[in-house]
Amino acid sequence: MPRELNFAVLGLGMGIHHCHAIAEAKGARLAAVCDHDKARLNEGVKMFGCEGYAKYDELLKNNDIDAVCIVTESGLHTKHGIMAARAGKHLLVEKPVDITPARIKKLREVVEETGVKCGCVFQSRTEPVNLRLKQAIDKGKLGKLIGVHAQLPWYRAQSYYEGSHGAWKGTWKLDGGGSLMNQGIHTVDLIQWLAGPVESVCGFTGVFSHKIEAEDQTVAILKFENGALGTLVTTTCTIPDQSQRILIYGEKGSFAKTDALEFYEAGGKKERQQMMAWYGKKKASKIGSDPMAVSSAGHTKHVEDLVRAIRRNTEPGITIDSATHAVEIACAIFKSAKTGRTVKVNDLRK
Numbered sequence: 063m064p065r066e067l068n069f070a071v072l073g074l075g076m077g078i079h080h081c082h083a084i085a086e087a088k089g090a091r092l093a094a095v096c097d098h099d100k101a102r103l104n105e106g107v108k109m110f111g112c113e114g115y116a117k118y119d120e121l122l123k124n125n126d127i128d129a130v131c132i133v134t135e136s137g138l139h140t141k142h143g144i145m146a147a148r149a150g151k152h153l154l155v156e157k158p159v160d161i162t163p164a165r166i167k168k169l170r171e172v173v174e175e176t177g178v179k180c181g182c183v184f185q186s187r188t189e190p191v192n193l194r195l196k197q198a199i200d201k202g203k204l205g206k207l208i209g210v211h212a213q214l215p216w217y218r219a220q221s222y223y224e225g226s227h228g229a230w231k232g233t234w235k236l237d238g239g240g241s242l243m244n245q246g247i248h249t250v251d252l253i254q255w256l257a258g259p260v261e262s263v264c265g266f267t268g269v270f271s272h273k274i275e276a277e278d279q280t281v282a283i284l285k286f287e288n289g290a291l292g293t294l295v296t297t298t299c300t301i302p303d304q305s306q307r308i309l310i311y312g313e314k315g316s317f318a319k320t321d322a323l324e325f326y327e328a329g330g331k332k333e334r335q336q337m338m339a340w341y342g343k344k345k346a347s348k349i350g351s352d353p354m355a356v357s358s359a360g361h362t363k364h365v366e367d368l369v370r371a372i373r374r375n376t377e378p379g380i381t382i383d384s385a386t387h388a389v390e391i392a393c394a395i396f397k398s399a400k401t402g403r404t405v406k407v408n409d410l411r412k
């Protein structure tokens with residue numbers, strides 16, 4: 063049996079979920095946690111009985127650490143990822159990889175240069191229902207796609223944006239936006255993963271019910287490269303919060319889902335009945351109003367995927383390249399909202 067790989071977690075907000083995920087994952091062991099917030103650090107060490115570091119560069123000097131989960135403020139991921147890669151550590155980077163395509167490119171260059179593996183977190187892609195829906199689209203069961211519509215009507219109290227771990231949220235500098243780049247990036251990634259790349263966008267943003275800098279509501283129209291048209295709404299203003307909803311239809315079929323499949327009209331009768339029996343039951347979820355209500359099951363799969371990639375010397379399931387397009391789309395929407403023009407997503411790569 064190969065030895066378990068030693069993981070460390072940097073940043074102990076959402077990072078606590080990474081600790082649980084590593085503890086549950088096969089082939090991984092939580093060796094250390096790091097946070098310069100002493101209270102969070104002490105709690106993490108107590109909870110998981112591992113080593114604790116207040117200084118990131120001290121953690122990186124520990125030669126026993128194989129991989130680091132980067133769970134710091136979104137606009138610091140490239141900086142912290144590059145430091146770990148240069149120290150020879152493999153990476154698991156939280157969503158969004160970073161808040162601009164240019165920064166993500168820098169991280170990718172250093173990952174390539176150092177030869178470490180870098181997995182990226184988008185746990186929605188690990189959910190069985192989403193994997194089945196992607197398979198159905200890829201096999202042409204919906205036919206040529208026509209419409210892709212997504213809403214994320216969530217709620218965050220003002221207190222979420224305040225205090226020592228809240229003040230960076232909803233800022234351009236560290237969050238790269240608000241409801242779109244932070245909460246909504248999962249939805250953006252999911253629709254581009256399911257329906258394909260986005261060619262151009264037209265967006266509107268505003269701050270409606272919070273004291274924040276960037277936006278708490280974004281509405282956009284999307285044109286996909288395959289010709290489909292779409293709409294996207296992300297907000298943290300909905301009282302009470304509602305589930306994410308995605309509706310996709312093509313020439314031959316369609317589906318809609320919230321926390322469960324609402325309907326699935328594709329394939330034969332047997333397939334329709336099976337899909338509804340497997341995925342049609344609603345699960346209770348508080349995720350729309352409680353940021354810590356995320357299950358760690360998806361993260362466990364990400365950790366196991368990184369372990370596999372390291373052992374077999376293959377690419378992780380979600381590479382930096384694969385995780386970049388969601389950030390490109392979000393940045394294009396913000397550019398459109400700022401300029402009042404339709405923006406081609408490709409232009410962000412120039």
Ligand SMILES: NC(=O)c1ccc[n+]([C@@H]2O[C@H](COP(=O)([O-])OP(=O)(O)OC[C@H]3O[C@@H](n4cnc5c(N)ncnc54)[C@H](O)[C@@H]3O)[C@@H](O)[C@H]2O)c1
Pocket residue numbers: 072073074075076077096097098099102116117118133134135136138156157158183185226227228244353356
């Ligand atoms: N996948 C998901 O569903 C999900 C959910 C929530 C948050 N996130 C992502 O996780 C990341 C963190 O979000 P959060 O809500 O936990 O933020 P947070 O502010 O609560 O936590 C970040 C932590 O990193 C620590 N930190 C930052 N720089 C450090 C350094 N140089 N050395 C040591 N510690 C350092 C901070 O002290 C803080 O405790 C963000 O990128 C966010 O988008 C993902």
